Amino acid sequence: MEHSDKQIGKPASKKEDIVIHIKGLKKSFGPNEVLKDINLDVKRGENVVILGKSGTGKSVTIQCIVGMMAPDGGELTVFGEDVASLKERALKELRIRIGFLFQGGALYDSMTVRENMEFPLTRVLRIRDRHEIDQRVEEVLESVGLADAIDKMPSDLSGGMRKRAGLARTLIVKPEIMLYDEPTTGLDPITSREISQLILQMQKKYKTTSIIITHDMECAGITADRVMVMNDGEYIAEGTMAALEKSKDEFVRSFFNKES
Numbered sequence: 001m002e003h004s005d006k007q008i009g010k011p012a013s014k015k016e017d018i019v020i021h022i023k024g025l026k027k028s029f030g031p032n033e034v035l036k037d038i039n040l041d042v043k044r045g046e047n048v049v050i051l052g053k054s055g056t057g058k059s060v061t062i063q064c065i066v067g068m069m070a071p072d073g074g075e076l077t078v079f080g081e082d083v084a085s086l087k088e089r090a091l092k093e094l095r096i097r098i099g100f101l102f103q104g105g106a107l108y109d110s111m112t113v114r115e116n117m118e119f120p121l122t123r124v125l126r127i128r129d130r131h132e133i134d135q136r137v138e139e140v141l142e143s144v145g146l147a148d149a150i151d152k153m154p155s156d157l158s159g160g161m162r163k164r165a166g167l168a169r170t171l172i173v174k175p176e177i178m179l180y181d182e183p184t185t186g187l188d189p190i191t192s193r194e195i196s197q198l199i200l201q202m203q204k205k206y207k208t209t210s211i212i213i214t215h216d217m218e219c220a221g222i223t224a225d226r227v228m229v230m231n232d233g234e235y236i237a238e239g240t241m242a243a244l245e246k247s248k249d250e251f252v253r254s255f256f257n258k259e260s
Helices: 058-065 088-096 113-124 129-143 161-172 189-206 215-221 242-243 249-259
Strands: 017-027 030-045 047-051 073-078 098-101 177-181 210-215 227-231 234-239
Touching: 017 058, 017 129, 017 210, 030 058, 030 234, 047 088, 047 189, 047 215, 058 073, 058 177, 058 210, 088 098, 098 161, 113 129, 113 161, 129 161, 129 189, 129 210, 161 189, 177 189, 189 210, 210 215, 227 242, 227 249, 234 249, 242 249
Parallel strands: 047 210, 047 227, 098 177, 177 210
Antiparallel strands: 017 030, 017 073, 227 234
């Protein structure tokens, strides 16, 4: 392997620029050691893509980041806070600063698109001003190209539109970090490309820091500033898409070779 362990997830040059710091992270489920030694520093405003086969623990990492799951060992800080040691109130405050987009988009089926957008504003941010609520809803739906769907039900939306609506609802609270778990899964190639481009546009507009978990190589190519390749519970390579495509490591190259 041409990448030494010391290089993988190496620290950023300025400590104050690091918003997510992970060192020696471990997580097991019974005898199954899912995360063996995860090391990653993510800089403010950076898009990091994590590539890996299904079931290799990619999603476990981001669930640890938002405190949905406690690691068994190692360091994990977000904005300098040790996530695992945070009390419930502090954890809730941290989660407001982190947007987490699940595979399904996770819209409330009984609410219109407008009501789905309003929910985090009124329940999470406790905003009561009607004008501010309307303004933020209209702005975020305009950003993702769904202004005309504001009064539709989720069941009336296509898969791509649901994904856009899910992204809008996550962005409406203006998070500083976005975590994407397989954002293009289940979408046709054209819609997948549109969602990938939208992720990039939203990162630039809202100046978010993003971790994108995917096995969609086109999504990775469009969105990534840096790519981490995961295998057997560890990151085995990192770099740009162009650099990794020329890797001497057979596993790393396998992600590129299957694309035709």
